[in-house]
Amino acid sequence: MELAPLAPLFDRPGPWASVYAATPAGQEATPEHRAAQAREVAGELAAQGADEANCRAVREALGSAAYGAGHPGRAVFAARGEVVLDPPLTHRPPFTTASTWAPLPHLGPLLDYAPDEPLCLIAYLDRGGADFEVRTATGGGGTGEGAGGEWPVRRTSAADWSERHFPLAEPGRPEEEQSWEENGLAVARALQECVEQTGAGLVILAGGARERRWVHEKLPQHLRASVVETPHGGRGATAKLGDAEVAEARGALLARHTHEELDRFLAARTPASGRVDATEGVPALMDAARAHRIAELVLSPGGPDTHREVWAGPEPDQLALRRAQVQHFGAGEPFPARADDALLRSAAMSGAEVILVHPEPGTPAPLGGLGALLRWPDGSPRGRAAGPEPL
Numbered sequence: 001m002e003l004a005p006l007a008p009l010f011d012r013p014g015p016w017a018s019v020y021a022a023t024p025a026g027q028e029a030t031p032e033h034r035a036a037q038a039r040e041v042a043g044e045l046a047a048q049g050a051d052e053a054n055c056r057a058v059r060e061a062l063g064s065a066a067y068g069a070g071h072p073g074r075a076v077f078a079a080r081g082e083v084v085l086d087p088p089l090t091h092r093p094p095f096t097t098a099s100t101w102a103p104l105p106h107l108g109p110l111l112d113y114a115p116d117e118p119l120c121l122i123a124y125l126d127r128g129g130a131d132f133e134v135r136t137a138t139g140g141g142g143t144g145e146g147a148g149g150e151w152p153v154r155r156t157s158a159a160d161w162s163e164r165h166f167p168l169a170e171p172g173r174p175e176e177e178q179s180w181e182e183n184g185l186a187v188a189r190a191l192q193e194c195v196e197q198t199g200a201g202l203v204i205l206a207g208g209a210r211e212r213r214w215v216h217e218k219l220p221q222h223l224r225a226s227v228v229e230t231p232h233g234g235r236g237a238t239a240k241l242g243d244a245e246v247a248e249a250r251g252a253l254l255a256r257h258t259h260e261e262l263d264r265f266l267a268a269r270t271p272a273s274g275r276v277d278a279t280e281g282v283p284a285l286m287d288a289a290r291a292h293r294i295a296e297l298v299l300s301p302g303g304p305d306t307h308r309e310v311w312a313g314p315e316p317d318q319l320a321l322r323r324a325q326v327q328h329f330g331a332g333e334p335f336p337a338r339a340d341d342a343l344l345r346s347a348a349m350s351g352a353e354v355i356l357v358h359p360e361p362g363t364p365a366p367l368g369g370l371g372a373l374l375r376w377p378d379g380s381p382r383g384r385a386a387g388p389e390p391l
Contacts, residue, residue, distance in 0.1 A: 001116045001356065003348035008084050009077055009105045010345050013314060017045050017054045018106035019076040020089070020113065021062060021097045031063075038062035041097050048101035053081030058099075061086055073113060077105045089113040103335040104312070107344045108301050111356045115254065118201025118226075120246055123191055124235045125207030125215060130187045131235045132194055135246050184214030191215065192223060202226055204249050206233035206241060228252050261355045265298050265373055266364050280371035282308055282339050283321060288372055289346040290317045290329065296373040297347040297354040299340060303369010306340040316349040339370060 009016070019041055024033055041062055042055040057078040073089035091113045100106040120135040195203060203226050205212045212229050219227065228249040233241040241249075268278035279288055280298075282305050288294050299306065312319040313331025319342045320326045326334035347354055352372075359365040 001111055001354050003344065003352065003354060005087075006085070006107065006110075006344075006348050009107075010316065010349055012079055012084070014079055014103045014105070015050070015054075015101060016103070016105040017050055017058050017076070017078040018100040018102070019045075019058055019062070019078075019097065020073065020093055020095075020099075020109050021076070022073040022089075022092050022095065023071060035063045037097060041099050044097075044099045045101050048099070050101040051081075054078050054101075057081055057083050075110055075114065079105075087114055090115065090117050102337065102341070104337045104341040104345055106338070106341055108299070108306065108340050111299065111354060112301060115356065116201075117250065118253070119198060120202040120204060120250065121191070121194055121198060121200035122204045122206060122233070122241060122246070123187065123215065124233055124239065125187065125205060125211040126235050127183070127211060128235070129183060130190070130215075132191070133240065134198055134200065135241075135243075184211070185218045188215050188218035192220060195223060195226075200226075202228065202250055202253050204241065204246065205229045207231075207235075226253065258355060258357055261296070261373075262298070262357050262359070262364075265296075265355075265366065265371055268373055269371065276374070278371060278373050280367040281305070282310065282368065282370060285339075285343055285370055285372055286310065286320055288374060289319060289343060289350075292317060292350045293374045293376065294343075294347050294350060294352045294372045295375040297343055297352055298357060298366050298371040298373070299344075299354055300357050300359060300365050300369035301340075302358070303366065305368025305370050306338065308339040308368070309336050310339045310342050311335070312337045312342045312345075316346040319343075319346065343370065 021037065021041070024030075024037065038059045038061075042059040045055050045058060046052075058076055061076045061078075061083050071088035071090065072092035075085075075087050075089060076083055077085045087110070089110075093109065093113050098109065117136075122133040122135060124131040124133070191203065194200070203223065205215055205227060206229075209231065212231075216224065216227060216229065230241070230245065230249065232245055233239050265278050269276075269280060279285060285294070310319055310321055311323045311326045311334045313326050313329065313334050315331070318326050318329050318331040318334075319337075320329065323334045323336075344354065346352075357365065
């Protein structure tokens with residue numbers, strides 16, 4: 001998951017109100033219920049020490065008639081009496097509301113309930129070509145139709161598609177197989193162009209096994225990593241994939257990516273030829289964060305170290321296990337923070353990404369639930385820049 005969109009949460013001092021709320025449904029989706037829910041959350045924040053200005057900002061956001069509309073939930077992050085960020089949740093949390101008042105925004109649940117939802121490009125395949133459809137996380141998008149030499153499609157938005165048709169050879173002719181192969185190559189080229197134009201992060205190939213294989217094998221290697229295949233769906237208005245099937249494909253792609261990244265982390269944490277390309281555990285991660293070495297933070301929300309108390313300063317690289325150590329690094333007024341929140345802030349401000357893992361019991365995972373792939377190996381001049389924590 002890219003953390004850059006969360007940068008507004010780190011360019012101002014706290015404390016922060018962090019709230020996660022499921023969108024009321026059915027009879028509970030009334031102005032009165034929203035207002036009651038908003039008052040309850042504001043009361044919880046006040047009990048944790050939040051001031052009235054922040055409680056009021058959260059109360060007004062949650063009580064808004066538009067709050068959570070069209071989404072299973074929403075998060076609210078407020079500081080100094082202002083809602084700074086209120087992203088929608090794409091997955092319904094297993095609770096009605098959860099609130100935190102702390103020096104840093106509490107971001108762990110956001111990774112679980114609002115993960116990256118890549119734009120989806122669906123290719124409905126048959127021997128005559130393909131229909132393309134763009135699908136967003138909320139089901140919206142546009143469609144286009146095409147195959148073969150009359151592509152590339154000219155597209156400027158999700159709702160602006162040109163239509164193209166490609167005639168196949170007549171069935172039964174000796175050139176038929178060759179025509180199908182050529183058409184698969186043409187569809188693959190059109191698909192690649194559409195991915196480049198739309199920025200789609202997920203490609204679903206829907207159709208027969210042979211047609212899917214013809215297209216998949218002709219895609220460039222870098223694009224194959226974002227492809228999920230399904231035998232469901234086909235060309236024609238009545239054979240389109242439902243939102244649940246697209247969501248399943250998104251989940252499959254995310255699970256595959258997570259598995260690959262976890263394997264890469266587990267392999268990298270074993271030193272090879274004197275290099276250490278990964279690290280784990282809070283003390284080592286404090287060192288890596290201060291040196292801006294974290295390329296990808298690996299976070300397992302259930303890990304015992306995620307809520308371990310560390311000390312931090314106003315700058316994202318001012319963090320350590322003890323208060324005096326943070327003062328040594330230049331922080332005049334250190335404050336306690338959760339380890340995961342402090343590391344997420346550091347990762348976001350240094351351009352790192354985060355991968356969320358939910359390992360099965362008994363399977364390998366980062367020590368304590370926190371690990372990182374590093375930007376450069378131990379021993380390089382940059383890797384030694386920050387040095388170890390003072391005793």
